[in-house]
Amino acid sequence: MDWNSTPAEQAEPSMGRRSPLPLSSTIPASPNTVWVDATPLLQAACTDLLDGELIHGENFNLFAAMSALEIMDPKMDSGMICKYYSVDEAIEDGVGPVPISFDRTTDVQCTLDIMDHLLACEATWHKGHSLAQTVFSCIYLLRPERTVPSPILHSYCKIIRATCKAIVSVVSDARTHEEEDLFTMAYGLPLDGDGDEKSLSLLNAVEENLCRQLRACKAQSSRRKQDMEPLQSDIDMEEGYCKALLCRLRFRKHFFHVLACMRRPQGKGLELARKHIASSMSELECIRKSADFLISIASGGCSIGIEDRTTASGRQPIGFDASLNSRVSAPAPPRSIKMLSWNKAIEYFEKLLRDLDFICSYSLDPSLEVLLRFVTQFQSSRPDLVARSHLQLLLVQEGRLYGRDPMFAVITRAAGLPETTKNHDIQRYESVMQLGQLVINMLKIVCTNTAWQRRKLGKSLQDWRVIYVQLELAFTNKFGEVLATSNDENGVARVVKQILIWLEEQAYWIAFRFLMLGFELELYSPSEFFMVYWYLYAVLVKLAEKTDSRMEITEITAKRKGKKRKDSSKDVGRETRIPPAVRFLQCQIHLVEGLTLLQAALRNEMAALHSLTPFNSEQEIFLQHFELLQKACIPEQITYHSFKESTSYARFSNIATPNCFQQAQKLAKELRSSFSNDHDRLAELRRLEQVAEHNSVAMNVICQLGAVEPNSLKVSFEFIHHPCYATAVVRRA
Amino acid sequence: MEMEPETLVTSSGGQDGSHSERPSEPSSSSTVARVKKLLFRQVLVGIKDGRFFMGTFHCMDKQGNIILQDAVEYRSTRRNSPSPMEQRCLGLILIPFSCRTSCHVECPIEEQMSLMTIQE
Numbered sequence: 001m002d003w004n005s006t007p008a009e010q011a012e013p014s015m016g017r018r019s020p021l022p023l024s025s026t027i028p029a030s031p032n033t034v035w036v037d038a039t040p041l042l043q044a045a046c047t048d049l050l051d052g053e054l055i056h057g058e059n060f061n062l063f064a065a066m067s068a069l070e071i072m073d074p075k076m077d078s079g080m081i082c083k084y085y086s087v088d089e090a091i092e093d094g095v096g097p098v099p100i101s102f103d104r105t106t107d108v109q110c111t112l113d114i115m116d117h118l119l120a121c122e123a124t125w126h127k128g129h130s131l132a133q134t135v136f137s138c139i140y141l142l143r144p145e146r147t148v149p150s151p152i153l154h155s156y157c158k159i160i161r162a163t164c165k166a167i168v169s170v171v172s173d174a175r176t177h178e179e180e181d182l183f184t185m186a187y188g189l190p191l192d193g194d195g196d197e198k199s200l201s202l203l204n205a206v207e208e209n210l211c212r213q214l215r216a217c218k219a220q221s222s223r224r225k226q227d228m229e230p231l232q233s234d235i236d237m238e239e240g241y242c243k244a245l246l247c248r249l250r251f252r253k254h255f256f257h258v259l260a261c262m263r264r265p266q267g268k269g270l271e272l273a274r275k276h277i278a279s280s281m282s283e284l285e286c287i288r289k290s291a292d293f294l295i296s297i298a299s300g301g302c303s304i305g306i307e308d309r310t311t312a313s314g315r316q317p318i319g320f321d322a323s324l325n326s327r328v329s330a331p332a333p334p335r336s337i338k339m340l341s342w343n344k345a346i347e348y349f350e351k352l353l354r355d356l357d358f359i360c361s362y363s364l365d366p367s368l369e370v371l372l373r374f375v376t377q378f379q380s381s382r383p384d385l386v387a388r389s390h391l392q393l394l395l396v397q398e399g400r401l402y403g404r405d406p407m408f409a410v411i412t413r414a415a416g417l418p419e420t421t422k423n424h425d426i427q428r429y430e431s432v433m434q435l436g437q438l439v440i441n442m443l444k445i446v447c448t449n450t451a452w453q454r455r456k457l458g459k460s461l462q463d464w465r466v467i468y469v470q471l472e473l474a475f476t477n478k479f480g481e482v483l484a485t486s487n488d489e490n491g492v493a494r495v496v497k498q499i500l501i502w503l504e505e506q507a508y509w510i511a512f513r514f515l516m517l518g519f520e521l522e523l524y525s526p527s528e529f530f531m532v533y534w535y536l537y538a539v540l541v542k543l544a545e546k547t548d549s550r551m552e553i554t555e556i557t558a559k560r561k562g563k564k565r566k567d568s569s570k571d572v573g574r575e576t577r578i579p580p581a582v583r584f585l586q587c588q589i590h591l592v593e594g595l596t597l598l599q600a601a602l603r604n605e606m607a608a609l610h611s612l613t614p615f616n617s618e619q620e621i622f623l624q625h626f627e628l629l630q631k632a633c634i635p636e637q638i639t640y641h642s643f644k645e646s647t648s649y650a651r652f653s654n655i656a657t658p659n660c661f662q663q664a665q666k667l668a669k670e671l672r673s674s675f676s677n678d679h680d681r682l683a684e685l686r687r688l689e690q691v692a693e694h695n696s697v698a699m700n701v702i703c704q705l706g707a708v709e710p711n712s713l714k715v716s717f718e719f720i721h722h723p724c725y726a727t728a729v730v731r732r733a
Numbered sequence: 734m735e736m737e738p739e740t741l742v743t744s745s746g747g748q749d750g751s752h753s754e755r756p757s758e759p760s761s762s763s764t765v766a767r768v769k770k771l772l773f774r775q776v777l778v779g780i781k782d783g784r785f786f787m788g789t790f791h792c793m794d795k796q797g798n799i800i801l802q803d804a805v806e807y808r809s810t811r812r813n814s815p816s817p818m819e820q821r822c823l824g825l826i827l828i829p830f831s832c833r834t835s836c837h838v839e840c841p842i843e844e845q846m847s848l849m850t851i852q853e
Contacts, residue, residue, distance in 0.1 A: 039766060042797065042836060048762035049795040055765060056792040057772045066790060068800055070825040071780060079806050079821070081782040086810035086819070327821060576788055685783035 009066055014488035015127035058396035060484035075336070076119030082323040087142050096139030096319035099150050104232040109317050111153050112294065114140065116311035116342055118160055119318060121611050121729055123345035126386055127354070128183065128338050135164055136189050137322040144190055151209075152245060155202040159252045162199040165191045166259045167386055174389035176448045183385065189325075203253050207246065214242040233542075240293040244312075247286035253347075254280040258356060262390050266403040270360040270394075277357045281350065287312070289348055308341050326623035349386075355387035359394060364402050368414040369437075369581075371395070372509070375446045377680050396440055399443070415502035417459075417552025421495055431470045431495045432588040433576040435503070437689070438463055442510070454517040457510050461632035463509040473501060498553055505546035511539045511634045524625070529717055529726060530599030531622055534643055535629070537592045542635045544585040551579045582683065587667040592661030598699050598728060599717070606710050652703040652710075665689055739770045768793065771838050776801060778828050779835035786828060797830035797853070 029248040048175055054060075069076045071208050084090040098111040118138060125134040140157050147154040168191065172184045190453050217238040230238050231245070257276040261269030268482070291312040297311040312316055322337070341350065358381070378391060397403030409422035411432075426432050438460070445456045475496045515536050518524055524532050540555065578586075616624070623639045630638070668689040675681040698715075703714055715733045717726035776790040780801060785808075788801030804826045810816045 011838065030839070033839045033841055036840040038771065038776070038836050041764060041771075042793065043792070045762070045768040046795055046797045048764050051795060054794050055768050055772070065800055065827075068825040069823060070827045070829065071786070072782070072829065072832040079808065079823075081784065085783070085808060085812050089811050164811070258818055351794055388810040480827070619840040 024552060024564060043569075044538065049451075059704075061249075064075060067142050078326040080323075080326075082319070084324060085138065085233060087324050088653060090321060090324055091139060091143065091146075095321060096141075096143075096146070098146050098153075100153070100318055105234050105237070105241075107150075108232045108245070109294075109298075109313065109315075111150070112244055112248070112319040113311040113313055113315050114138070114153065115156055115245075117317035118156075119349070120310040120340050120342050120345040121147055121320075122160070122164070123348040124337060125164075125183070126338045126348065126384060127340065128385075130165065130185050131168070132189060132325040133322050134339070135336055136325055137162045137320050138321055139321065139324070141326070142190065147371055151202075151206050155206045156252065157197070158199040159203050159256060161191055163252065163256050163259065164261075166256070169388045170259070170263065170393060171385060174392045174444075174447075176389070176392065176452070177446060199677055200253065200256065203249060207249050207253070208402075210242055210246050210249070212248065212285075216241065217242065220337065228370065236298060240290075242668045243286070244290040244294060247290060251280055251283035252284060255353075258353070262360070262394070263358065265397060267362075267364050269360075274357060274360045277353050277360065281353050281471070284346055284350055284353075291342075292668045303331040310339055310345075312341050312342060352384065353373075355381060355383040356390060359387065359391050362394075362403075365411070366401070366413060368410055371401075371443075372446065373680065376513075377708035379446070379450070386635055388447050388449070395443050395447065399436075399440065404469055407439055408432065411435065411439060411499060411502070415498045415551055416557065417495060418557065423489070424495055426492055426495060429474065431467060431474050432499075435471065436497075436654045437469050438467055438577070439506075442506075446513075450517055452544055454514055454521060455518070457514045458628035460516070460567075461510060461628055462501065462505060462632055464510065466633065468500065468503050468507070471496065471503070482640055494557075496549070498557075500543070501546060501553060505550050507545065507632075507634055508539055508543040511629055511632075512536070512543055514629070515539065516724045518625075519719070526717055528625065530596055530603065530647070531618075531643060533592045533596040533599065534647060535626055535638070537596055538588060538635050538638050539629075540585055540589045540592060544582050544589060546631065547585065548578065550583065581676075583671055584685075586593060587664050587671065587685075588725075590660045590664035590667065590694075591688060591692055594664065594695060594699065595726065596647065597650050597655040597660065599696070600716055601652050601655045601706075602702070604650055605650065605652055618694075632686075652706040656699055656703045657701065659696055661692045661699060665692035665696060668692060686723045688725070694721065694727045698730050701730050702728070743782075753841070775839040777839075778838045779831055780828070781832045781834055783812065786823075786826060788826065797831075797833070798837070799828045799833065801826050803830065 048056070071077050072080060074080060084093065084095075090096070099107055100114075101107045111296040118135060118141075121134040121137065125131055137140060138157075141161060144157065144161070146240055147157050166184075167182050210231065212228060213231045217230060217235070231242055232238065234241075249350060251264045258273050258280060258554055261276060262275035263269070273459045280704045294311075294313040298562075306314065353376070358378055365371060367373070373393070383391075387416075395401065400406055404423070404425075412424070413419075427436075440458075442460065445453055445460065448456070473490065486670035515532060518532065562671055624642065626638075671685055672682065675685065702713060703713060712733050714730075714731045716729050719725075720727045720729075748770045757789060772790050774790050775787060776799070777787045779785050780802065784806055786801060786804050786806055788804030790799070790801040791802040802825055805820050806823055807818050807820050809818055
């Protein structure tokens with residue numbers, strides 16, 4: 001088909017009457033065909049058709065036809081022409097004038113509004129909308145060269161484009177934004193600028209000029225320099241306007257530096273990034289404060305509610321039209337967007353900066369265990385996509401941890417092997433290399449959003465299981481019975497054995513995280529808690545066992561090498577031989593055991609808790625929740641029947657002795673001294689202690705009263721003290 | 734995607750036009766049969782807001798709503814003056830009768846004469 005791009009005669013949009021062939025000269029069908037008006041024929045056919053009858057060919061499928069985009073439906077037709085046919089037409093109509101106003105005060109006010117609205121657009125974009133409908137709904141951004149005559153606006157637009165480009169780059173590189181995929185689409189948008197240095201130097205020049213203007217207006221009137229042209233015409237407002245502009249420009253400068261520093265390889269720029277983060281935060285505070293000044297001088301009242309406004313002044317900004325770009329946002333249906341308010345946008349950036357600061361505070365500890373605890377803590381503040389992407393790119397660079405440590409070294413260290421093992425030959429074996437890849441995948445997964453993370457973690461369990469089997473098989477075959485003896489001096493056997501122990505521990509950690517994330521995502525209904533706690537019990541027991549094995553064998557290895565043990569207090573007594581990390585798990589085991597028994601007893605003794613739904617049997621629910629764990633045999637020999645067996649005996653008469661909650665409480669208290677330097681674990685211990693304490697009391701009440709008058713009680717399980725371990729709340733029925 | 738259509742009408746023309754094939758669908762109307770023959774042809778549909786859509790004729794219902802396959806949207810960059818056209822691909826689209834302003838079907842030149850005769 002020939003496409004003729006020369007201007008053609010444009011037909012007037014016809015109002016229902018048959019139009020003469022307007023495009024036949026511009027869209028010839030092909031050399032030997034013409035366009036023939038089919039309207040009368042179609043009309044006649046429509047009259048003759050029976051109700052509900054369709055004219056269609058053999059390839060027609062009604063179900064598939066339902067997915068057709070309906071033209072002129074605003075939810076589906078992204079090309080619907082609202083007002084302007086194109087950006088250029090809008091510009092010609094005066095939508096984004098340059099300069100904005102010939103009155104300099106108005107010009108400055110409008111520039112501030114544009115800056116504020118762009119901040120709101122940017123935050124909206126980060127939250128998961130398309131770039132084209134948010135930030136690039138600004139005409140000034142769409143035609144970069146137009147803003148040159150207005151230096152402040154021009155430099156601001158430039159830095160915005162550069163910042164957006166940097167963020168698109170980070171998120172794209174992390175490649176884990178599956179569910180937020182509108183984020184990186186930037187087709188047809190002018191993201192490629194002249195380069196970062198130019199943006200920054202322009203910004204610096206403008207900033208310097210503003211500083212001079214600010215100084216000039218603050219100086220005594222007699223000493224006021226005559227040759228310094230003020231920013232705008234209203235002398236009394238000059239200081240306020242200068243400051244308002246300065247803090248906005250400075251915020252952009254520091255924020256851009258944050259992004260640049262954090263991208264430096266191997267975390268080399270983290271310290272400098274923290275300084276820029278601090279500066280950005282203080283500039284944001286200034287921006288917020290400037291609102292009072294801007295609202296007070298805003299001419300023309302605020303058309304929108306003060307809370308919904310997207311600018312500090314409350315005025316609508318000039319030069320924005322989201323519909324102009326709707327065709328570029330995606331061929332798929334455009335989403336309707338509610339732009340974040342200005343206040344919410346500032347809050348978003350403050351949170352983003354806090355999350356980035358948390359990342360920058362990390363010491364790049366070579367221990368995988370420390371790293372995973374750090375990431376878990378990071379995730380508990382529900383960071384957004386941009387922060388998470390930065391963390392992921394920091395952790396895994398070019399197949400190495402922090403771009404620095406090869407995966408095999410990470411594994412051997414995690415397995416407690418001596419430092420020299422990292423050069424061992426077995427790293428070249430295929431299954432060991434695959435294990436390294438699995439660890440990389442795990443690191444990437446734990447940096448993603450909770451829902452995606454849980455799904456992927458669950459699915460990865462089978463891979464871990466397979467690798468374990470492969471590794472075991474590979475080295476058993478090679479060395480026959482060597483693996484069976486633990487005292488052999490053969491380096492390979494020892495190394496493999498320790499790696500295998502660590503591998504199991506890691507798999508159980510993943511299973512544990514998988515189950516816990518289910519609470520955060522509210523995937524379990526209250527009637528299902530007790531089977532989850534039961535499964536958690538099984539997993540935690542195994543996790544503690546494997547962790548203990550790994551630590552024990554590490555000690556033995558260290559002892560053999562004659563190195564001093566790090567914690568000499570472990571010498572005293574058998575009890576303290578169990579490492580604190582394992583006892584930490586034991587505390588949770590007691591807690592979970594108590595919860596399982598309590599809920600089992602309630603179900604067994606009080607029919608009220610049996611919420612039998614007509615949809616699924618209990619066994620089906622069990623299989624649905626734990627399918628991925630069952631498939632990977634983590635733990636082994638755990639079935640629905642073993643679950644039923646172990647919980648069927650629970651009664652009010654037998655669950656309170658021994659009191660699992662009291663045991664948990666006692667352990668939590670004792671462990672405080674072991675983790676005195678670890679704020680995160682201390683906080684967790686406090687939470688566990690509270691859950692244990694309250695549940696202990698509740699259990700006693702329930703067991704005493706329940707034995708006598710079971711129906712006088714109403715028990716519910718609520719997450720008062722801990723996001724995953726529920727507290728029993730007892731009320732009189 | 735285009736099937737070579739059979740000749741739309743016999744050369745004898747006339748109001749009701751005779752056909753060699755007997756349609757098997759419920760309505761035995763000849764107009765319906767003729768429109769059926771237009772299936773899989775390139776069709777150019779004009780819309781109230783000035784855009785045009787070209788695609789393969791896929792389906793039509795009694796209300797006159799049309800479904801096009803592999804549709805391409807054409808729009809001018811200026812409402813009122815001559816200007817270059819922009820185009821983009823949309824895939825499967827439904828054009829409601831209410832917003833359709835024109836509908837042209839691609840015809841071999843020879844056929845055009847016959848078709849125009851029938852439509853009078």
